[in-house]
Amino acid sequence: MGRICLGLILLLGSALPALATAGTPVPRVIALPAHGALVLTIPDGWQDETRQPGQRLPPTVLIGPREGQKFQILISVVCPLSATAGRTDEATLRAEVASAAKSAQPQAVEQSLPIKEFAGADGRGFCFFATDRAPAPGEFKYLTQGAIRLGKIALVFTVLTNDGQDTVIKQVFEMLRTAEHRPGGASL
Numbered sequence: 001m002g003r004i005c006l007g008l009i010l011l012l013g014s015a016l017p018a019l020a021t022a023g024t025p026v027p028r029v030i031a032l033p034a035h036g037a038l039v040l041t042i043p044d045g046w047q048d049e050t051r052q053p054g055q056r057l058p059p060t061v062l063i064g065p066r067e068g069q070k071f072q073i074l075i076s077v078v079c080p081l082s083a084t085a086g087r088t089d090e091a092t093l094r095a096e097v098a099s100a101a102k103s104a105q106p107q108a109v110e111q112s113l114p115i116k117e118f119a120g121a122d123g124r125g126f127c128f129f130a131t132d133r134a135p136a137p138g139e140f141k142y143l144t145q146g147a148i149r150l151g152k153i154a155l156v157f158t159v160l161t162n163d164g165q166d167t168v169i170k171q172v173f174e175m176l177r178t179a180e181h182r183p184g185g186a187s188l
Contacts, residue, residue: 025044028041030061032079071140093148093149093154101113104145119177121177121180122151126147129143142161144172150181
């Protein structure tokens with residue numbers, strides 16, 4: 001999976017040491033230009049940074065541990081391009097996750113990468129899990145990737161972990177399950 005995500009990690013991964021630190025888990029309100037706000041509750045001990053590309057584009061949230069064993073989480077917000085655009089409907093999200101699983105398959109230990117469905121507060125999500133058959137030193141062994149509909153937006157996520165980090169995956173799914181989209185704005 002390292003080769004699949006290496007370009008994205010090289011581009012975004014260098015930001016993790018400079019991330020803002022988290023204390024007690026509190027909701028993070030992330031402005032979505034022209035689309036309200038995203039509210040994510042970041043677990044205690046994790047740090048996060050929001051990359052806002054500008055030009056009214058939606059942000060990407062980078063999350064990692066404050067200390068201890070490394071992991072990386074990337075959450076990108078997908079907003080509809082117009083009122084009639086269907087980029088965030090569940091069928092489209094499922095198809096995009098299936099396409100990502102197909103791309104990851106040649107490097108995975110698993111013979112198949114089935115798409116799993118999970119429930120969110122305001123829509124369904126889809127994901128797959130893969131084990132890199134030959135991670136290079138410093139690369140991550142496990143990839144969890146997927147997307148979840150959240151009202152009229154979607155969150156596309158990538159989670160990179162190693163052995164002994166099952167709790168991280170559980171916390172990510174809880175964070176996604178409780179995420180909120182506030183179409184009206186960024187206030188809590």
